[in-house]
Amino acid sequence: MHPMWQQKKLRDYCSKVNIHVSAYCPLGSFGTYYGSNAVMENTVIKEIAKRHGKTVAQVLLRWGLEQGVSMLPKSYNKGRIAENFQNFDWSLTRDDHEKIGQIEQKKIVRREGLINSTTSPYRTVEDLWDGEI
Numbered sequence: 001m002h003p004m005w006q007q008k009k010l011r012d013y014c015s016k017v018n019i020h021v022s023a024y025c026p027l028g029s030f031g032t033y034y035g036s037n038a039v040m041e042n043t044v045i046k047e048i049a050k051r052h053g054k055t056v057a058q059v060l061l062r063w064g065l066e067q068g069v070s071m072l073p074k075s076y077n078k079g080r081i082a083e084n085f086q087n088f089d090w091s092l093t094r095d096d097h098e099k100i101g102q103i104e105q106k107k108i109v110r111r112e113g114l115i116n117s118t119t120s121p122y123r124t125v126e127d128l129w130d131g132e133i
């Protein structure tokens with residue numbers, strides 16, 4: 001989960017039934033077969049980061065925290081790990097949240113292999129992702 005794959009329906013359902021959401025790959029997982037650098041290169045996020053004097057990663061992580069989600073970024077870089085923890089003394093503005101809420105949603109790995117008309121409960125990609133594709 002990240003601003004380009006916000007999964008609002010899933011998060012609303014989880015909230016209703018008291019399931020806590022954790023975001024695996026909240027920075028996009030660039031360099032993996034299932035990832036992309038698109039969220040780190042998003043112009044809206046970059047503008048927000050510049051305005052707050054923060055990194056793009058810090059904005060992404062702060063956004064998730066403000067959604068009530070546990071953010072699970074992965075890094076082996078000590079500097080980036082430390083930077084990720086410097087994220088609890090500031091907040092995004094209402095305007096920031098509105099701009100992030102308008103970012104086009106893109107699911108990179110669509111999982112078409114789970115869809116078929118005979119054995120799968122999902123008949124379409126839209127069924128699989130509850131229309132959030």
